[in-house]
Amino acid sequence: MGSIAEPLHVDPFPEQNREEDAGAVFVLESKGTWWHAGFHLTTAIVGPTILTLPYAFRGLGWGLGFLCLTTMGLVTFYSYYLMSKVLDHCEKAGRRHIRFRELAADVLGSGWMFYFVIVIQAAINTGVGIGAILLGGECLQIMYSDLFPNGSLKLYEFIAMVTAVMIILSQLPTFHSLRHINLVSLFLSLGYTFLVVGACIHAGTSKHPPPRDYSLETSESARVFSAFTSISIIAAIFGNGILPEIQATLAPPATGKMVKGLLMCYAVIFVTFYSASVAGYWAFGNKSSSNILKSLMPDEGPSLAPTWVLGLAVIFVLLQLLAIGLVYSQVAYEIMEKKSADVNQGLFSKRNLIPRIILRTLYMIFCGFMAAMLPFFGDINGVVGAIGFIPLDFILPMLLYNMTHKPPRSSLMYWINISIIIVFTDAGIMGAFSSIRKLILDAYKFKLFSSDVVD
Numbered sequence: 001m002g003s004i005a006e007p008l009h010v011d012p013f014p015e016q017n018r019e020e021d022a023g024a025v026f027v028l029e030s031k032g033t034w035w036h037a038g039f040h041l042t043t044a045i046v047g048p049t050i051l052t053l054p055y056a057f058r059g060l061g062w063g064l065g066f067l068c069l070t071t072m073g074l075v076t077f078y079s080y081y082l083m084s085k086v087l088d089h090c091e092k093a094g095r096r097h098i099r100f101r102e103l104a105a106d107v108l109g110s111g112w113m114f115y116f117v118i119v120i121q122a123a124i125n126t127g128v129g130i131g132a133i134l135l136g137g138e139c140l141q142i143m144y145s146d147l148f149p150n151g152s153l154k155l156y157e158f159i160a161m162v163t164a165v166m167i168i169l170s171q172l173p174t175f176h177s178l179r180h181i182n183l184v185s186l187f188l189s190l191g192y193t194f195l196v197v198g199a200c201i202h203a204g205t206s207k208h209p210p211p212r213d214y215s216l217e218t219s220e221s222a223r224v225f226s227a228f229t230s231i232s233i234i235a236a237i238f239g240n241g242i243l244p245e246i247q248a249t250l251a252p253p254a255t256g257k258m259v260k261g262l263l264m265c266y267a268v269i270f271v272t273f274y275s276a277s278v279a280g281y282w283a284f285g286n287k288s289s290s291n292i293l294k295s296l297m298p299d300e301g302p303s304l305a306p307t308w309v310l311g312l313a314v315i316f317v318l319l320q321l322l323a324i325g326l327v328y329s330q331v332a333y334e335i336m337e338k339k340s341a342d343v344n345q346g347l348f349s350k351r352n353l354i355p356r357i358i359l360r361t362l363y364m365i366f367c368g369f370m371a372a373m374l375p376f377f378g379d380i381n382g383v384v385g386a387i388g389f390i391p392l393d394f395i396l397p398m399l400l401y402n403m404t405h406k407p408p409r410s411s412l413m414y415w416i417n418i419s420i421i422i423v424f425t426d427a428g429i430m431g432a433f434s435s436i437r438k439l440i441l442d443a444y445k446f447k448l449f450s451s452d453v454v455d
Helices: 022-027 034-045 048-057 061-092 100-108 111-147 155-169 176-204 220-238 243-248 257-287 292-296 307-340 350-373 377-405 412-441
Strands: none
Touching: 022 307, 034 176, 034 243, 034 257, 034 307, 048 061, 048 176, 048 220, 048 257, 048 292, 048 307, 061 100, 061 220, 061 243, 061 257, 061 377, 061 412, 100 111, 100 243, 100 377, 111 155, 111 307, 111 350, 111 377, 155 307, 155 350, 176 257, 176 292, 176 307, 220 377, 220 412, 243 257, 243 307, 257 292, 292 307, 307 350, 377 412
């Protein structure tokens, strides 16, 4: 008897449909090289959130801190590598996917997965956009307070200034058009990391160094909750929920190119993440702020490092935040333009330009308003990491790889993938619980439109 042929896999998102999809044709145009993908990846992962790493270490201590940082680094690289292999597999099969939600829905054969991913992505990207504007406003406030100690301007006014700049920059029409901005962003991340590391070493070796205590919380339950909150923060720092969209910017065929981009990105990660963690936690211990710059520039007393060093670091951070806000806005823009733009009209035609300006401006105003109203960056970062980044970066890639490449159940890779799924599902649940718990415990500190960002 002849063997029965397998049913033909029909792509629910065929290429011909994309020819009429303005989100794909305009925002996610595929013209980039592997190094452009490297720039995008680095901007998406290596941001000022690395200045939160000493704060994450204070909930873990030296040993567990290094273990979690290294584990997260290895697992996320492995995860993103598997994601690129899944995308390559689909492209070779004639189903090139340019959106995370379409990839998940196709591989898993489930319409609800499409909506699950798009909701999680929207939460992450909007959260990052709000966080970028909030931190940008805080950077301006830091510089203003240093120049005018008795100045009358409030945090929400600086947030409005950053939002205005973001509205202008958001009119860059395509993800690919950000490649030069993201190259500058890569150098900015190296620049402020080295400046902050130098400032921490200066503070720690000065005649009057800050008191250092590396002890954890005395209550065992409090230590457990703090540890899972810290794990969620580290997950958020390594997180990148837009890898398929970044790979979409590569000129086809994209096969193999993303791995080179990942190697570039993780070289920068290795240099910046470890140096910032070690220097910041060494200098301030369990008094580390959720933004180590705030530890270096305390509200009371003089700065703990030369003013010009800290000022330059703040300027670098501010400039890179603009790039990060732009990168994470691209998914929102491609969703908007898929519905609002006409692909048969030109990219800069009046028909497409006016809706683009209006919709992107409204989106940035929304992010700016939320940043001004809810300046709770440290706690929100942990919640976003647990609920958003852990499912997209530590669970779905392994599941998608097992579904597409079908490694034998007896193979080591299969069980590594299953183990990562189980461990990080549990970590995500505990991280979400502990992060939300901390958010509730800190609720009494929260004041709408406050001029102080709550750690």
